[in-house]
Amino acid sequence: MSRVWFITGASRGLGRAFTEAALQTGDRVVGAARNVEPLADLARKYQDQLVRLPLDVSDRAAVFEGVDRATAAFGRLDIVVNNAGVMLLGMLEEATEEQIRAHFDVNLFGAVWVTQAVLPHLRAQGGGRILQVTTMGTGGGFPMVGLYAAGKSALDSISEAVAMEAEQFGVKLTIVQMGGYDTGLFTAGTTMTTPDPRYQELRDKLIEMWGDEAGPAPGTAAPVIMELVDLPEPPRRLIVGGASYDMVQTDIEDRVAKYRAWEHLSRKAPG
Incomplete structure (x- = not known):
């Protein structure tokens, strides 16, 4: 039986890759994006499986209306x-x-x-899946991308709470911590601040460190997502990307070592 997906940011990058992968398995997709024109080729190829939904997710009223339309399009939502x-x-x-x-x-x-x-739709139908796409960098901030990490870290925390709140209704939530993929996030999806010359030395070091490597194609991550949604008991968190997994483990070990180094000071206070 085909499943119904609701995917935001579906017109490019990871969203586009997940949309294609779902359609190829015979599932149906409501692909939401501010500009859905890039999905025109998929709409022609999968006429009965894909509904394109113009949507600005920052508009709360539009989101609620859009989700109602998405549910009506195929009668249910299985994977968000x-x-x-x-x-x-x-x-x-x-x-x-x-x-x-x-x-x-x-x-x-x-x-x-x-x-x-x-959530009201998933609760009414007795369950469903929610995938919250965050980043492997939610464990801490980093120069120039601190606000990006902050937003994703906040979503991490909220999602942990939602997972516990909604599991009683059969809703399973996974925080998908993506590694670096060539999604266009640093080009079409980027807003640049006006550079302050006092930060130029640090900026130059960061640009040199990052280099020109864009990362693997988004489609290489799609098989992991397809396997994830097939799991009867999915993990609460999943790092997507072998290199990213190693980086996160190293960061966790370093953080634990630093906590232990100052354990003596922490224990001087009660509580």
Whole structure:
């Protein structure tokens, strides 16, 4: 029996890759994005399986209306993928209030609105899956991408709570911590701050460290997602990417070592 997916940010990058993979298995997809024109080729190929839904996830009212339309299109929702995201690239001091608020409106609040909107539908039908696409970098901030990590880290914490709140209704939630893929996030999906020359030395070091490697194609991650949604008891968290897995483990070990180094000071306070 084919499943029904609701995927945000479906027109490019990981969202597009997940949409294609689901369609290829015979599943049906409601692909949501601000601009759905890039999905025109898939709409022609999978006429009865794909519904394109123009949607700005930062608009809460539009999200609730869109989820109702998505549910009506195929009669149910089985797998919800909160994938829509943007990048705000620059030092914190450089970012304007408008840039910061716009960034969180998509990366954090957009996912929150979608989650709020789909839960009544999933509860009414007795269950479903929610995949919250975050990043392997939610364990801590990093220069120039601190606000991106902050939004995804907040979504991580909220999603942990939602997973416990919704499991009684048969809803299974997985936080999908993606590694670095060539999604276009750092090009089409990026807002740049106005550079402050006082940060130029650090900026140059970071650009040199990152290099020009865009990462593997998004389609290489899709088989992992397809296997994940087939699991009867999926994990609460999943790192996607072998190199990213190693980096996260190293970061966790380093953090534990630093906590232990200052354990004596921590224990001087009760509580």
